[in-house]
Amino acid sequence: MSDFLSDVQFVTPGRGRDPGRWGRAVLVLLWLVVCLMPMWFAIGDLELATGRTGTPGTLRVISCEDLGEGRYDCKGEFAPDSGGPPVPVDASPDSSAGDVVRAQLTPGGDRAAPAGTKGVLAALALPAVGFGGLGFLPYVLMYWAGARRGRRAAVIGGWLVTAAGTAGMLAGLVAAYA
DSSP, rough: OOHHHHHHOOOOOOOOOOOOHHHHHHHHHHHHHHHHHHHHHHHHHHHHHTTSSSSEEEEEEEEEEETTTTTTEEEEEEETOOOOEEEEEEETTOTTTOOOEEEEEOSSSSSSEEHHHHHHHHTHHHHHHHHHHHTTHHHHHHHHHHOTTTHHHHHHHHHHHHHHHHHHHHHHHHHHHO
C-alpha cells in the first residue's frame, strides 16, 4: 500500500491568472443572467397556470405525433368553461392522447396549458433550476473578496439552496409528466 501512495502524484492547483476586477464583474453578471433568465421566461406559463391570464376550461388531447429524439407534437380540443364551441389547440408535448385536464387557453387562442397545482408545479421547474444555480454565488463573491469569516456558512447555504432548487425542479418534472 505504501508503494502505491509513493507513486501517486498529488496535483495542487497553482496560482493562475486572476480575472481581475472587470473580469469578475463580467463573470458575476453572466452567472446572474444564466440563473435569472429561466425565471423571466417562466412568467407567462405561471400566469396561465394560476389563471391570471387566459380562458379557463378543459383540454382533451386528441393526438400526439412522435417527432423523434424524445420530442412530441400534441393536438387537442379546448372547451371553455363559459360555453361555446371547442377550439382546436396545441397541447403540451408532455401530454398523452386521451388525456383530459383542467387548462387555460392562451390569450392568442393557439395553445392550452395545464392549470391548477399540476400546471403551477410544471411552470416552476425551470425557475427552480435558476434558483439552484444561485446557491454558490455568495461563496464565490466572499472568496474573491478575501473574506475568511462566513465562508463555511456560505457553503452550507449554497448546498441548501442548490438542493431546494433541485427538489423544485424534480417536483415540477414529476407534475408535468404525471
